[in-house]
Amino acid sequence: MAATTPTPQEMTNRPDPLTLEVVELIGQVVARFHEDYESGAAEHALTGAQARLLSLLCLEPLPMRRLAQQLKCEPSNVTGIVDRLEARGLVERRPDPADRRVKVAAATEEGRRVARSLRESLRFAREPLAGLSEGERVALRDTLRRMLG
């Protein structure tokens, strides 16, 4: 209730124009990033969900359960996405020798090739960032790190 130090409740009620504008701008960045990502995926005849899953598997093979955790969705959902990628030969299911319940999904050679091409076609890495100086990119990196930390 103090007049000078804003409590979390006051933060909630007081919009603060600067913060609002930053949120608005972040919203635009998010929209643009997504647009780019989806259209990049579409060029490879992949949906966004398929592209995300395939990218994950390119780092390392993962059991279905872990995939669901990383993608923040239900395991039953992952089944379908892997099904479709497997039907196209981009991903394969392997039995886990240590636990026969587990199926480990892994990117095939072809899957890794597609994922690499997809990664390189991400325009967002070039166009909007290209206009920033090295110093600005460093500052942006540090700010984003703190926001996420």
Add this chain to the structure above:
Amino acid sequence: MAATTPTPQEMTNRPDPLTLEVVELIGQVVARFHEDYESGAAEHALTGAQARLLSLLCLEPLPMRRLAQQLKCEPSNVTGIVDRLEARGLVERRPDPADRRVKVAAATEEGRRVARSLRESLRFAREPLAGLSEGERVALRDTLRRMLG
């Protein structure tokens, strides 16, 4: 300048670790923003698409066609989303007096109430941004403006 300023072609072929890290961080921000937005919408029993459309209509009523353009999807898709919002009394269709082909979608009083509550529940405006000083927020704002400009 030729030796120090990379051309667009060079940017394309040379990954540049700093840029890569910034892209990676932006990806994380995007993921977190989306997560927040979706869960905020879910608290009001809305899907992300419904929340976006409702927020748009809170600024001003729009014909179905314009909605599709703003949401970057097909008009036939908008029909369904508005149908579901209309069934819940958050949106209504009005005839356009100037053109009888057009149906203008508008948020109802209840729809505006829900949208306001949704906007205020966006945690992303508070948590990650709260850790930044005013100066950092200004710098971030300017950088984002240039990226999007």
Add this chain to the structure above:
DNA sequence: TGCGGATGTTTCAGTACCTGAAACAACCAT
């Protein structure tokens, strides 16, 4: 005035995504 092309909306078929519940197999502690 009437005709024909363009435009706005909806309907429909088809696909993908996503959830929650239920089935099933395999694990593991007692």
Add this chain to the structure above:
DNA sequence: ATGGTTGTTTCAGGTACTGAAACATCCGCA
């Protein structure tokens, strides 16, 4: 060995999305 737990899949149900086709309306032009 039994029973509870865990990993995956199947299924039903709902939303999102596209592209084509239907339909009404608008508008330019003869």
